[in-house]
Amino acid sequence: MESPTPSRRPVIAGNWKMHRTVRESVELIRQLKPLVEASRHCDILVAPPFTALWSAARAAEGSPIAIAAQDLHWESQGAFTGEVSPGMVAEAGCRYAILGHSERRSLFGETSRAVSRKAEAALEAGLNPIVCLGEQLSERESGRTEEVVGGQFRQSLAGLTEDALSRTMIAYEPVWAIGTGRAATPEMAQGVHAFIRGLAAEVFSRQAAEQLPILYGGSVKPENVDGLMARADIDGALVGGASLKAESFAAIVNFQT
Numbered sequence: 010m011e012s013p014t015p016s017r018r019p020v021i022a023g024n025w026k027m028h029r030t031v032r033e034s035v036e037l038i039r040q041l042k043p044l045v046e047a048s049r050h051c052d053i054l055v056a057p058p059f060t061a062l063w064s065a066a067r068a069a070e071g072s073p074i075a076i077a078a079q080d081l082h083w084e085s086q087g088a089f090t091g092e093v094s095p096g097m098v099a100e101a102g103c104r105y106a107i108l109g110h111s112e113r114r115s116l117f118g119e120t121s122r123a124v125s126r127k128a129e130a131a132l133e134a135g136l137n138p139i140v141c142l143g144e145q146l147s148e149r150e151s152g153r154t155e156e157v158v159g160g161q162f163r164q165s166l167a168g169l170t171e172d173a174l175s176r177t178m179i180a181y182e183p184v185w186a187i188g189t190g191r192a193a194t195p196e197m198a199q200g201v202h203a204f205i206r207g208l209a210a211e212v213f214s215r216q217a218a219e220q221l222p223i224l225y226g227g228s229v230k231p232e233n234v235d236g237l238m239a240r241a242d243i244d245g246a247l248v249g250g251a252s253l254k255a256e257s258f259a260a261i262v263n264f265q266t
Contacts, residue, residue, distance in 0.1 A: 017222050019051035019238065020178065020245035021262045022077065022139065023252025024107060024226075027058060034061035037255060038068040044259035045073060051245065053262055054105055055252065059093055066102025077105035077139065080113060083126035085134075095134030106131045107247075109141045109165055111184045121164030128165065132173050139178045139247070140165050141226070142205070146185035155204055162208055171217045178222045179205055180247040186227030188249060195236040195243070198225045202242035231260035239266045 029037060034057040045053055056077040057065045066076045078101075082092035098106065108131065109124035128138040142165065144157040158181070169177065181201050186192050193201075202223045210218035225237055226247030237243050252258040 016220060017244045019264075020222055020224055021051050021053055021248065021258075021264075022105075022107075022180075022224065022245065023055040023248045023258050024077075024079065024110070025055065025057050025253060026079070026112070026249065028253055029057060029061060031061045031064050034058070034065045035068045037253070038065055038072075038074060040255035041074065041259060042069070042072045044255055045262050048073060048259075048262050051262065051264075055258075056105075056107055059098075062098060062101040062103060069102075075104045076102050077107055078103045078136075079107050079110070081106050081108075081127060081131060081136075083123070083130040085130070095130045095136055099134045099136055103136060105137045105139055105178075107139045107141065107180070109161070111141060111143050111182055111187060115145075115184065121161050122167075124165040125167045125169075128177065129168055129173075132169075132176060137176050137178065139180050139224070141180045141182055141247070143182040143184050143187075143227075149183065149185065154201060158201060158205065159208055162205060163212065166212070171213050174209070174213055174217050175220060178224060178245075179209075180224040180226045181205060182226035182247060188228065190228050192228040192230070192233050192237075193225070195233075195240050198227075198237060199240040199242055202240070206242050229261060231257055234261045234264045235266060238264045 054075040054077045056079045078098040081095050108127045113119040131138045142158050142161040144154045148157045206218050222244040224245040224247045229246040229248045230251050
């Protein structure tokens with residue numbers, strides 16, 4: 010069985026989406042902390058809603074849990090009603106930012122060009138971007154997975170230097186597997202991850218590609234995480250629904266390979 014390259018530290022990230030109030034977020038972190046306090050084999054992060062970021066960051070202090078924003082704007086300030094700047098989420102205690110999630114792309118019309126601007130702004134604010142890529146079911150069925158994912162990669166990371174890439178993660182999330190219970194098989198996910206790594210080597214360098222963490226997102230559960238994490242180019246997971254319960258997320262964090 011394949012195993013992750015030792016130089017790439019595994020990352021398990023929980024995306025809470027539009028779930029959990031401030032009080033509920035703090036309680037979820039309180040429940041999670043003792044379950045992962047000895048989990049030093051991977052980096053752990055969760056992305057609560059904007060309203061809960063500050064309180065969640067305070068609740069996570071003294072634990073291995075880091076906080077991520079679910080999105081941000083590329084400008085540092087301005088007349089952008091309803092938006093949140095990179096500096097604002099950094100001040101709230103975030104170290105990471107999820108960018109270009111498929112729901113942002115499909116529901117809110119976010120383009121890869123916008124994702125590129127957000128990634129550059131996040132890096133400038135000292136945040137580590139998690140750039141999401143992924144194809145629709147129709148695109149997979151028509152054999153266009155590499156075309157779609159490759160185009161998103163090139164456009165979403167346009168303008169990033171190799172040094173900037175070293176502070177960036179990719180999350181491959183096949184849209185047809187998000188929240189549907191239809192996770193890609195480890196073999197399917199590995200194939201796309203290997204393609205992304207090869208593309209990173211082409212666009213940046215082989216060394217940069219070998220160091221790039223590529224997470225899998227799409228109905229990750231305690232039951233399938235071991236098989237996914239055993240693949241050579243799967244370096245972690247971006248977890249949705251299963252991250253909303255401390256026990257199930259901790260089981261994913263404490264995966265076995």
